[in-house]
Amino acid sequence: MRTAVVVGGVNVGKSLLVVNFAAYCGQRGLRFQPLGRAAGPLRPWSLGEARRQLVSAAPHAILTVQGVAVTLPGKGGPRTVRLWDTPGLVAGVASEPSVRRAMAEALGKLAEADLILHVVDVARPNCWGEADHAVAEWRAAHTPYAVVANQMDRPGAREGLKQLRRHAAGLPVLPVSALTQQGFASLRRAMAASLPVD
Numbered sequence: 001m002r003t004a005v006v007v008g009g010v011n012v013g014k015s016l017l018v019v020n021f022a023a024y025c026g027q028r029g030l031r032f033q034p035l036g037r038a039a040g041p042l043r044p045w046s047l048g049e050a051r052r053q054l055v056s057a058a059p060h061a062i063l064t065v066q067g068v069a070v071t072l073p074g075k076g077g078p079r080t081v082r083l084w085d086t087p088g089l090v091a092g093v094a095s096e097p098s099v100r101r102a103m104a105e106a107l108g109k110l111a112e113a114d115l116i117l118h119v120v121d122v123a124r125p126n127c128w129g130e131a132d133h134a135v136a137e138w139r140a141a142h143t144p145y146a147v148v149a150n151q152m153d154r155p156g157a158r159e160g161l162k163q164l165r166r167h168a169a170g171l172p173v174l175p176v177s178a179l180t181q182q183g184f185a186s187l188r189r190a191m192a193a194s195l196p197v198d
């Protein structure tokens with residue numbers, strides 16, 4: 001199965017994006033697969049349960065990598081892809097061993113993905129941090145890639161989006177709100193266009 005990795009800084013909304021996007025794509029029971037566990041997916045979570053398990057306002061509350069399969073309609077037929085939700089990246093070497101391990105797993109997924117979705121919180125001042133610069137630099141040039149400008153529902157996001165477009169000049173930018181699902185149709189179209197038919 002193809003893989004799309006969702007990466008970005010801490011608390012930008014990666015997990016909410018993965019959960020709500022999987023629901024938007026028609027997943028009812030969200031069967032998240034933890035990284036490295038051969039036993040198969042966990043029992044399906046409801047949307048509410050998945051949010052409770054994975055989404056948190058506290059930074060680095062969840063240091064695990066987990067994937068959920070979604071089917072994207074598109075030209076020529078459907079594409080099935082596993083979306084990997086990863087812990088937030090920080091610049092430099094984190095002092096906590098658990099954060100370092102989580103970061104290594106996130107970067108491992110980044111290296112092997114068929115599609116990279118780089119999430120940025122545009123409602124945050126100076127939304128393009130050092131870690132974002134690094135992700136945009138490190139990505140393999142041949143891997144399809146888009147910057148997902150998240151939190152467009154929040155005040156200041158329009159100004160943040162303008163700033164982001166200056167920093168990420170030449171890179172594809174997709175404005176969304178993981179909360180309201182604004183922009184999900186364009187995100188789904190862009191993802192389908194960059195992945196092969198099953």
Ligand SMILES: Nc1nc2c(ncn2[C@@H]2O[C@H](COP(=O)(O)OP(=O)(O)OP(=O)(O)O)[C@@H](O)[C@H]2O)c(=O)[nH]1
Nearest residue numbers: 010011012013014015016055056060088151178179
């Ligand atoms: N208003 C608004 N809030 C959002 C949006 N996306 C995420 N949030 C909130 O931002 C907080 C962080 O969301 P998460 O999805 O846990 O962020 P994350 O990037 O997975 O965080 P880490 O895994 O710790 O790096 C939560 O309180 C979410 O409800 C959005 O588009 N709009």
Ligand SMILES: [Mg+2]
Nearest residue numbers: 014015054062
């Ligand atoms: Mg998360």
